[in-house]
Amino acid sequence: MEKRERNVRHKGWAIMLAFGLIVLGCIAGLVASATLAAQKNSNRVISKTIIRRAKKVSNGNQSNVGTTASAQQNANTGSSNTSGGQARPAYQVQPPRSDVLLEKIMSIGDKELAPETVEPIGAEITYKTFFTNRGNAPSRSLNIIDPIQDRTDFKLGSVVNDLATTGLKVTVTYSKDGGENCDYTPESGGGGAPLGFDRTVNAVCWSFSGDLGFTAPNNSGSVSYIGRRR
Secondary structure, eight states, rough: OOOHHHHHHHHHHHHHHHHHHHHHHHOOOOOHHHHHHHHHHHHHHHHHHHHHTTEEETEEEEEEHHHHHHHHHHHHSSSSSSGOOOOOOOOOOOOOOOOOOEEEEETTTTTTTTTTTTOTTEEEEEEEEEEOOSSSSSSSSEEEEEOTTEEEETTOOEEEOHHHHHOOOOOOOOOOOTSOOOOOOOOOOBBTTTTTEEOOOEEEEEEEEEEOSTTTTTTEEEEEEEEOOO
């Protein structure tokens, strides 16, 4: 009887031990599965991260690795003459050229006259011409011929040359044929004009020596004379 009870107890302990081992095995299996799943999930995250970093972003004909780097490069450089197959525009080179602008004003004393003004007979009018080189090269052998207004007598000794800082030198001559030939010598009372005036002169000629520069203030000056209306 006692032997039978001991056998029953042994069998019970054996069954409990086996059951415990089975439970432990199940727990170990679950832990292992969870660990493997976690490792797989971790590998997937890393894999996605690697793929994201290796993504190529196209910018025209250039492919830049990394979205952040590409965005920074695009923001910093903007469009490029060599990006996207765009050709660099050809340079435009302007040949050296002088461009002398002449501007003439008329005045009586300190009062400038409008173009439509009718000058009174006997008034002495100053005719002043400003010249400016607006080009990109010096002006060489500059000559200015200013025809005298109709019904106007030239006043002897009235020519004024303001060459400022141009460095030019000038020779003044006179014409009786509208500037075709500047070889006339004025005389007081010439052509029936009052004393101190010459009616035969119908153009004043300025011939400059030296180069008129193209940078201010050395690119401009003025010349003038006085005529008497009749």
